[in-house]
Amino acid sequence: MSTPASPFADSTVAIVGVGLIGGSLAAAIKHRRVARRVIGVGRSTARLQSAKAARLIDDFSMDLAQAARESQLVIVCTPVDRIVADVRAAATAMQDGGLITDAGSVKGGICDSLCDLAHGPVTFVGSHPLAGSEKQGFEHASATLFEQKVCVITPPAGTLREPLERLHQFWQAVGMQTCELSPAEHDTTLARTSHLPHAVAAALAATLRPEHTRFAANGFRDTTRIAGGDPELWTAIFQQNSAALVDSISRMEEQLATLKQLLLRGEAASLQNWLQIAKTNRDQLDDRSP
């Protein structure tokens, strides 16, 4: 596959938060030569040294402002409740023409708080690369995590076109397909496709009794896998999108209520029809997993 030209091929990029997402992004940038130099920014010297030893990053810094001054692109990959402060710190330090984005799973609150940065001279535009894992830490990083996945870019009204184009080109250079949604559209959509699955997986895991653990086979494991994600990260995501998530949970409750009625009525044809609709929905997802 040919890599689209990167607008940052001769630039320095800072990645703030070198965990699974930040580490994978660093790996993809280096593997695909998307930037000349990658600086990792974090809070633990030991962790950053390990990430450098693993050749994920070229340099590292504990000082976000210093790294931002040297960079033409800053990607904030910290938990959603720290993104606004990290973007502000980067924006204050960066040189004019600098571009900042993030990788947060919720966009409304973050983009609203930062909408004054939509018009430069340093520009922030939100992003959400739809890739991840229940695993944590750069040790699980993969240069191919983002390949052929979708990245949602969420410009508020009035965002400058030139930096927005550069941001599309950056994510495409990393291997992703890009699209745009407003921050609000993003949050109602992802409530259904990402935050609801996490809520459902966690609720199902919460029903498990210790004496039944032995009898939980692959079906239970698959369906609850993402419940192994970091509770602190997901608390912040759920809280920032709570209204849309509550609405999505209501849609799930409606489906469970329908199923209970079908079971109580004992009509095989209606029950099979309901299961067929679910299967048809599932089958249309192009399943790239093994």
Add this chain to the structure above:
Amino acid sequence: MSTPASPFADSTVAIVGVGLIGGSLAAAIKHRRVARRVIGVGRSTARLQSAKAARLIDDFSMDLAQAARESQLVIVCTPVDRIVADVRAAATAMQDGGLITDAGSVKGGICDSLCDLAHGPVTFVGSHPLAGSEKQGFEHASATLFEQKVCVITPPAGTLREPLERLHQFWQAVGMQTCELSPAEHDTTLARTSHLPHAVAAALAATLRPEHTRFAANGFRDTTRIAGGDPELWTAIFQQNSAALVDSISRMEEQLATLKQLLLRGEAASLQNWLQIAKTNRDQLDDRSP
């Protein structure tokens, strides 16, 4: 790993229904030399010929009674709504001392209907090997599907000890860990650990709107994977265990209601605590998947 001695090493085994489960069982029996000869029984000559060409079975027959007459063990791997009739047909044809089991996901109704066969001269004892996939057909069969998984054996009160021991030894020879539950205990347990996950995955898949498909990433895919299973098979399973499944769905609804309250109250600590309980439950499952 040493294979336990098989009590059927010099015997002929008939497998009724050569799909994913029956085909994988045939492959494991041949790979581990658990029986001398495996006869596949089915309804399609073409399918059985293909299974023989794939070396899953040594011979095949469309005539269950004829295959049963030649076999010392018959394993009925047909859908749960056909198991009772297939076991009856085998029991009528088999020679004294013959053993019949099944691989059905629900046990109460089946074992109740067949409890007169608990005392010989041909003995039926129910089994449920906890292994499977949303995929169908012997083309997806794997000789290692059952390895280190749990097989629940469900003898009704008064089952003869000698054939029961042989059944344990058979599943262990195939690579499984065995345990016993009464048919009723099996059904209430599996309602929680297998039938509920399927219901939840299907309900979540049913909430997906066409315009959101593009934004369904790995989390949605993992959590709904088993909803790709055969609706006809699962209708029969759900109907045979509907009371216990309805009760399990109520437990799931309680967890979703709790989560909604936590979201509406906006208390981060309580929400994080709830997510931590779910994660702890999930983490204790020894996850053998990649």
